[in-house]
Amino acid sequence: MNKINHDQLLSLEHPFIKIPVEKFRSSLKTEQKHIEKEIAHLTNTVSEISKKSQHGIMDANQVQTALEAIVSRLSTLKRRLTETRAEESLYSQRTKVRLQHLQEFTAIPTLDSDEFGRWSRVRLNRILIDYMLREGFRETASYLAKSENMEDLVDIELFVQSAKIEQALNKYSCSECLQWCNENKSSLKKIKSTLEFSLREQEFIELARERRSQDAIAYAKKHLTPWQETHMKELSQVMALLAFPPDTKCQPYKRLYDKSRWRNIISQFRSNNFALQFFTPEPLLNVTLQAGLSALKTPMCYLPEHRNINCPVCDPHTLGLLATDLPLSHHFNSSIVCRISGQIMNEDNLPMALPNGYVYSYNALAQMASLNGGKITCPRTGAVFDIAQVKKVFIS
Ligand SMILES: [Zn+2]
Numbered sequence: 001m002n003k004i005n006h007d008q009l010l011s012l013e014h015p016f017i018k019i020p021v022e023k024f025r026s027s028l029k030t031e032q033k034h035i036e037k038e039i040a041h042l043t044n045t046v047s048e049i050s051k052k053s054q055h056g057i058m059d060a061n062q063v064q065t066a067l068e069a070i071v072s073r074l075s076t077l078k079r080r081l082t083e084t085r086a087e088e089s090l091y092s093q094r095t096k097v098r099l100q101h102l103q104e105f106t107a108i109p110t111l112d113s114d115e116f117g118r119w120s121r122v123r124l125n126r127i128l129i130d131y132m133l134r135e136g137f138r139e140t141a142s143y144l145a146k147s148e149n150m151e152d153l154v155d156i157e158l159f160v161q162s163a164k165i166e167q168a169l170n171k172y173s174c175s176e177c178l179q180w181c182n183e184n185k186s187s188l189k190k191i192k193s194t195l196e197f198s199l200r201e202q203e204f205i206e207l208a209r210e211r212r213s214q215d216a217i218a219y220a221k222k223h224l225t226p227w228q229e230t231h232m233k234e235l236s237q238v239m240a241l242l243a244f245p246p247d248t249k250c251q252p253y254k255r256l257y258d259k260s261r262w263r264n265i266i267s268q269f270r271s272n273n274f275a276l277q278f279f280t281p282e283p284l285l286n287v288t289l290q291a292g293l294s295a296l297k298t299p300m301c302y303l304p305e306h307r308n309i310n311c312p313v314c315d316p317h318t319l320g321l322l323a324t325d326l327p328l329s330h331h332f333n334s335s336i337v338c339r340i341s342g343q344i345m346n347e348d349n350l351p352m353a354l355p356n357g358y359v360y361s362y363n364a365l366a367q368m369a370s371l372n373g374g375k376i377t378c379p380r381t382g383a384v385f386d387i388a389q390v391k392k393v394f395i396s
Pocket of ligand 1: 308
């Protein structure tokens, strides 16, 4: 019963390993690009210098200056390589620490062992830090990671740049996010992102809002026409904004002027950024909670009159909300739960029927009677009975 199903839990841990591995890979790629570019430049310049000096086009002084320029470029390359090397060693260290963390887990046989308690505490902290980072509580997340000495198990720095971009978008500025799009052009293309179009469209809308029609037209010519083939419908709508003032009641122009579009851009940026960094679209906290909730969810959970005080899914404002789209759990055996105490009714805590037909557990009724001089009040109807009137119920 307490045996751990390692594969089930490990299936949720792909991004945990993939993130540092992919960072390591992209850092190697950048390094390789730098080296190739500089080698090509070096070979070309050296052969040019040798040709020119042979034909007397360059004198000794000019050759020296040209060689000095090469040396300075090579030193720049060296500095860059030192930086990427530092990044590589960080991510290789992270991959190692994370693999060790998972390896520790595979060696734990049972759920009730102390080792599992310790390991799952670290995992819980990881999940909480991931949640805090996604919700923008970066300082709290850093504090927890530092105090638990688990900085290699979380990806705080990956949220630093994205936080800056989100802050800029919150202040209605697209330039930082556009720059990010430019830096990640090929990866965004791979995931078929339309974020850049949304940003360009928004910049146009802001010009239209300020009634700067000439600027807006010039902007559209430069930045919107490249999207003609794929986004013709959106383009014709947004261009028509020039004919409508920002306080228009006419749809779809009223909607285009709506400032809430900025919130959509932020969430579009977030999901693109998560995809590029190999984060799951949903926080791991939601995923793990949902896995547990789906095991508890029954058709009764959403019926207010049948709520069980001990069932997390029955709380409509918190976990019940998270479980809305989950399937119902498959029950082989039914349990009868007391509405008063939330305890299961069985041979140790018999179900007892009141004269009005409602059934509650023996323990709950006995406790109520002992506090009220032998009297019982039915929580559903408010009717009062004597404890002697209740009858045992047998389920066959
Ligand atoms: Zn429930």
